[in-house]
Amino acid sequence: MGPGPSCVSDSVYAALARPTIGHLDPFFIEIMDTEKKNLKTIFRTGNELTLPVSGTGSAGMETCFVNLVNPGDKVLILVNGVFGTRMADVAGRLGANATVREFEWGTPVLVDAVREELAKQKFAIVAVVHAETSTGVRNPVEEIGRIVKDHGALYLVDAVTSLGGIDVRMDDWSIDAIYSGTQKCLSCPPGLAPISFSSRAVEKLKARTTKVPNWYLDLSLIMNYWEGSKRAYHHTAPINMVYALYQALYDLLAEGLEKSFARHADAHAYLVAELEKIGLTLLVAPESRLPMLNAVRCPEGIDEAKIRSRLLDEHKIEIGAGLGPLAGKIWRVGLMGHTARHENVDRLITALKHVL
Numbered sequence: 001m002g003p004g005p006s007c008v009s010d011s012v013y014a015a016l017a018r019p020t021i022g023h024l025d026p027f028f029i030e031i032m033d034t035e036k037k038n039l040k041t042i043f044r045t046g047n048e049l050t051l052p053v054s055g056t057g058s059a060g061m062e063t064c065f066v067n068l069v070n071p072g073d074k075v076l077i078l079v080n081g082v083f084g085t086r087m088a089d090v091a092g093r094l095g096a097n098a099t100v101r102e103f104e105w106g107t108p109v110l111v112d113a114v115r116e117e118l119a120k121q122k123f124a125i126v127a128v129v130h131a132e133t134s135t136g137v138r139n140p141v142e143e144i145g146r147i148v149k150d151h152g153a154l155y156l157v158d159a160v161t162s163l164g165g166i167d168v169r170m171d172d173w174s175i176d177a178i179y180s181g182t183q184k185c186l187s188c189p190p191g192l193a194p195i196s197f198s199s200r201a202v203e204k205l206k207a208r209t210t211k212v213p214n215w216y217l218d219l220s221l222i223m224n225y226w227e228g229s230k231r232a233y234h235h236t237a238p239i240n241m242v243y244a245l246y247q248a249l250y251d252l253l254a255e256g257l258e259k260s261f262a263r264h265a266d267a268h269a270y271l272v273a274e275l276e277k278i279g280l281t282l283l284v285a286p287e288s289r290l291p292m293l294n295a296v297r298c299p300e301g302i303d304e305a306k307i308r309s310r311l312l313d314e315h316k317i318e319i320g321a322g323l324g325p326l327a328g329k330i331w332r333v334g335l336m337g338h339t340a341r342h343e344n345v346d347r348l349i350t351a352l353k354h355v356l
């Protein structure tokens, strides 16, 4: 019940344990094609370039930036937590001319501030995190998308924690590059990073005059393995992780996206109500709260690290600590994917009452 990895279901574990076949086996290619199709459904996009990158969520972040940033590109990065800060680090390493607009941790990115920044200068890329896992804040990705579209920049969104737990509408929200991870609301072990690029993003990639400065994450090469008739070897696909994600996406679609979002919202509402009964409150204002990541204020005068280690030692429950300016001030309780159930909330509340 921490900020990830989330609990993995038995069906996904069973998929992981199936025999490892070749990465060019026609049966494996069928699995890849279905997985791409299902990822498109879940990202709600028609984008052809939609696939899982080999690596964790951070590899998805790196893939989006490394393929789309040319040295000197003006990039606006909206930061209100650890993962926005990481985006700025990644963009800076690629020689981007990055502008970082910061917002208080625990509060959302302000749409008016984005409008203000875009009025000042022309940006090539605007980047934001949808679900800031370090604080439990949901950023207004849809509203920002409208402004970015008028401005003409490419819109890059981190959907690592949001995908599967709250709605993500890549095409409707004018998102050009998106990445996620398997280990949050997709309830799969860490190891793959689903990404999708719009036709505008693909145009920018194809128009590059210099090579993508990272061979492993170069989508112009990886595409030739995941698409079309060539199926050219690039690197050996992590076969069993591809099975696991196949099963996780299958399970999510079998439940239904709307039902999954409702289950997350319901588990979150139940957690908040139960926490309030024992006098605990949340950091984030109700309208910006994420259902899958709950930032709970630690009560005054308590050794928060001791509470976490007792939860783990005595009750086998893991919750997360606060990071950066929120270290020592909050606990982070994950209700991601398979974890988002009343029975888990009940176990946590019983254990918290005991250790507190």
Ligand SMILES: *Cc1c(COP(=O)(O)O)cnc(C)c1O
Residues within 6 Å of the ligand: 004, 056, 057, 058, 059, 061, 083, 129, 131, 132, 133, 134, 158, 160, 161, 181, 183, 184, 190
């Ligand atoms: C977890 C997370 C990442 C990084 O994913 P890893 O799997 O740890 O590499 C990136 N962005 C957000 C919002 C996350 O929650």
